[in-house]
Amino acid sequence: MRTLRRAPIYVFLSIVAFVSIFPFLWMIISATNLSVDVTQGRMLPGTHLFDNIRKLTESINLVPALWNTLKIALTTTVLALLVASLAGYGFEIYRSKAKDMVFNLLLLSMMIPFAALMVPLYQMFSKLSAAAPLIGVNTVAAVVLPTFTTAFLIFFFRQSSKMFPRELLEAGRIDGLSELGLFFKIYIPTMKTTYSAAAIITFMSSWNNYLWPLIVLQTPEKRTIPLLISNLGSSYSPDFGVIMAAVVISTLPTAIVFFLMQKQFVAGMVGSVK
Amino acid sequence: MKKKATALLLAGFMLLTACSSNSNTKNEANTGTEGNAAGSQKITVWAWDKNFNIAAMNLAKDAYVAKNPDAQIEVVEYAQDDIIQKLNTGLNSGSASGLPNIVLIEDYRAQSFLQTYPDAFQELGDAIKTSDFAEYKLGPTSFNGKQYGVPFDSGVVGLYVRTDYLQEAGYTVDDLQDIDWQQYIEIGKAVKAKTGKDMLTQDPNDLGLIRMMIQSAGSWYLKEDGTTPDLKDNAVLKEAFESYKELMNADIVKVNSDWSSFLAGFNSGDVASVPTGNWITPSVKASADQSGKWAVVPFPKLKNAANSVHASNLGGSSWYVLNNDGKEAAVKFLGATLGSDVALYQKLVTDVGVVGTYKPAAEGEAYGAADEFFGGQKVIADFAKWTAEIPNVNYGLHTYAIEDILKVEMQNFLNGTELDKALSDAQSQAESQIQ
Numbered sequence: 001m002r003t004l005r006r007a008p009i010y011v012f013l014s015i016v017a018f019v020s021i022f023p024f025l026w027m028i029i030s031a032t033n034l035s036v037d038v039t040q041g042r043m044l045p046g047t048h049l050f051d052n053i054r055k056l057t058e059s060i061n062l063v064p065a066l067w068n069t070l071k072i073a074l075t076t077t078v079l080a081l082l083v084a085s086l087a088g089y090g091f092e093i094y095r096s097k098a099k100d101m102v103f104n105l106l107l108l109s110m111m112i113p114f115a116a117l118m119v120p121l122y123q124m125f126s127k128l129s130a131a132a133p134l135i136g137v138n139t140v141a142a143v144v145l146p147t148f149t150t151a152f153l154i155f156f157f158r159q160s161s162k163m164f165p166r167e168l169l170e171a172g173r174i175d176g177l178s179e180l181g182l183f184f185k186i187y188i189p190t191m192k193t194t195y196s197a198a199a200i201i202t203f204m205s206s207w208n209n210y211l212w213p214l215i216v217l218q219t220p221e222k223r224t225i226p227l228l229i230s231n232l233g234s235s236y237s238p239d240f241g242v243i244m245a246a247v248v249i250s251t252l253p254t255a256i257v258f259f260l261m262q263k264q265f266v267a268g269m270v271g272s273v274k
Numbered sequence: 275m276k277k278k279a280t281a282l283l284l285a286g287f288m289l290l291t292a293c294s295s296n297s298n299t300k301n302e303a304n305t306g307t308e309g310n311a312a313g314s315q316k317i318t319v320w321a322w323d324k325n326f327n328i329a330a331m332n333l334a335k336d337a338y339v340a341k342n343p344d345a346q347i348e349v350v351e352y353a354q355d356d357i358i359q360k361l362n363t364g365l366n367s368g369s370a371s372g373l374p375n376i377v378l379i380e381d382y383r384a385q386s387f388l389q390t391y392p393d394a395f396q397e398l399g400d401a402i403k404t405s406d407f408a409e410y411k412l413g414p415t416s417f418n419g420k421q422y423g424v425p426f427d428s429g430v431v432g433l434y435v436r437t438d439y440l441q442e443a444g445y446t447v448d449d450l451q452d453i454d455w456q457q458y459i460e461i462g463k464a465v466k467a468k469t470g471k472d473m474l475t476q477d478p479n480d481l482g483l484i485r486m487m488i489q490s491a492g493s494w495y496l497k498e499d500g501t502t503p504d505l506k507d508n509a510v511l512k513e514a515f516e517s518y519k520e521l522m523n524a525d526i527v528k529v530n531s532d533w534s535s536f537l538a539g540f541n542s543g544d545v546a547s548v549p550t551g552n553w554i555t556p557s558v559k560a561s562a563d564q565s566g567k568w569a570v571v572p573f574p575k576l577k578n579a580a581n582s583v584h585a586s587n588l589g590g591s592s593w594y595v596l597n598n599d600g601k602e603a604a605v606k607f608l609g610a611t612l613g614s615d616v617a618l619y620q621k622l623v624t625d626v627g628v629v630g631t632y633k634p635a636a637e638g639e640a641y642g643a644a645d646e647f648f649g650g651q652k653v654i655a656d657f658a659k660w661t662a663e664i665p666n667v668n669y670g671l672h673t674y675a676i677e678d679i680l681k682v683e684m685q686n687f688l689n690g691t692e693l694d695k696a697l698s699d700a701q702s703q704a705e706s707q708i709q
Contacts, residue, residue: 129371137372220351234322235323
């Protein structure tokens with residue numbers, strides 16, 4: 001009886017699951033087919049996966065691009081976690097009258113579209129190039145610096161910190177920990193799940209980031225994976241099999257990161273403190 | 275405690291600088307636009323499509339380097355939208371670093387770049403002889419009477435047809451040499467009745483067919499000045515809209531939603547014809563099993579527009595030199611290759627499939643070759659002939675902005691709105707958006 005009553009729910013959930021998984025399935029199947037078969041909507045796995053990958057590696061520098069993307073995504077994630085969690089922690093734990101006003105201003109910055117900041121940012125970095133070539137245009141630093149911390153991430157850490165038991169901090173203070181010590185020795189280990197969720201979000205968005213790297217990276221050997229995929233699609237006669245192979249390869253790292261941290265991700269999103 | 279925290283912070287910065295420093299040494303040598311005192315100047319070229327524009331530019335590069343061993347030319351691939359984005363950001367911010375010496379720009383967009391950034395591009399002067407190029411290419415590539423672009427590929431259109439389907443419906447290629455859109459629709463109905471196949475496939479969100487129709491009669495979305503919208507009382511546009519509606523209502527159109535389903539339409543043999551630019555040839559040939567079943571006939575013309583001809587254009591682009599360090603070398607390179615090298619244009623046809631707009635090239639032997647895929651037809655020669663007949667129009671500044679408005683009005687018109695009302699609505703929207 002109970003199973004019967006639940007049947008509609010399972011049917012509904014199955015449909016939703018299929019709809020969410022179908023694009024991935026189609027992507028993987030298409031990566032094994034010829035371009036002509038892809039355009040004709042062939043839904044059966046083909047035998048051209050290795051052909052497509054071979055053609056892909058012949059037409060773009062796949063490995064250096066993966067390395068560039070990884071470098072940027074990892075640097076961004078490490079910096080973002082450190083800075084945004086410090087900020088979120090500070091906003092929640094310390095008392096100040098101006099706190100909420102500053103925080104609201106910060107949230108307002110989420111409203112400004114990146115397209116509006118692009119030209120002035122580019123101007124800034126191209127002027128910087130002369131004075132400090134290490135962080136000027138065409139460097140990893142130039143990609144990372146304007147993008148690594150976002151108001152969203154600070155907000156996310158602040159919200160999660162609301163559930164952080166302050167008694168732990170008091171206990172730490174009594175035992176003689178410094179303020180930074182409290183953060184690194186008590187806060188970070190307690191908030192592991194929040195950090196995992198934030199890491200996944202940041203890594204994925206940095207891995208897929210498109211517009212700013214496009215603008216600020218100038219030489220071909222610096223390009224990231226999304227930029228190269230964009231080139232493949234801009235052909236008058238695009239080879240969809242090869243494009244799909246490229247998309248599969250560029251999706252793998254984010255998928256791996258996600259599956260490895262899936263448990264913590266879910267826990268982090270619902271905001272549990274263990 | 276503090277020490278450890280500081281160490282962690284420092285480690286973070288070390289990672290940051292370590293990642294950026296090793297790649298940075300290359301950076302300095304690579305800013306193509308910075309003055310390079312020693313040796314010859316490096317010329318950087320931006321273009322899209324590895325198998326078409328990039329391949330063509332590499333042939334030009336090889337031809338040039340063979341005669342000038344010192345020349346350094348780097349051809350860099352970007353998607354077309356990415357080039358537009360990077361050019362706009364770079365030119366807007368006034369920062370010359372990072373921009374190339376030569377860039378490929380689509381003809382529909384060229385005027386907006388030339389007029390928005392008049393000092394950013396280098397006039398070609400007598401480096402190319404403009405009278406050697408197809409006339410319709412000169413409007414988009416020049417500004418204020420000065421020539422800025424080296425006209426490149428022809429966007430000349432043709433009607434690709436499946437001869438086997440036509441035969442089944444009782445037509446031969448000869449019947450299609452001089453038709454208008456109404457006759458085309460009649461043939462389409464016959465094909466549908468006999469074979470069950472649709473005549474063509476169209477994406478309602480892409481008005482390329484309208485653009486081809488109106489240019490065949492020397493008209494455009496904008497008046498001669500390139501800025502005033504010409505929609506409301508444009509008789510040619512009206513006729514194009516009416517023909518389009520007839521076509522859509524004749525039940526001979528397979529609707530597609532994007533480029534891949536457009537390609538699928540003819541690759542899978544679902545449609546009997548494809549009215550589009552010659553650059554589609556490689557995609558048509560992708561279905562090798564259809565070899566010998568295709569032919570290319572002249573583009574249908576508008577019935578009532580007096581000056582409509584069997585030739586029009588879709589897409590196509592040209593090369594521009596940016597006004598920065600290295601411009602002299604870049605102009606010289608273009609002038610010596612795409613500006614004058616007939617042999618190079620033969621290679622472009624045989625190796626890449628580019629139909630150029632350099633008129634003397636049409637005399638070469640590659641242009642006269644028969645193509646077995648098209649039943650032995652000399653398609654390149656036909657395309658070259660039609661290229662010379664394309665009416666010259668001023669694409670002006672706002673082709674795509676106006677097309678976005680027209681897409682909506684076209685849907686209104688198809689759903690029953692009066693044509694005059696749809697077009698006058700489009701006119702007022704265009705006027706308020708553009709001015």
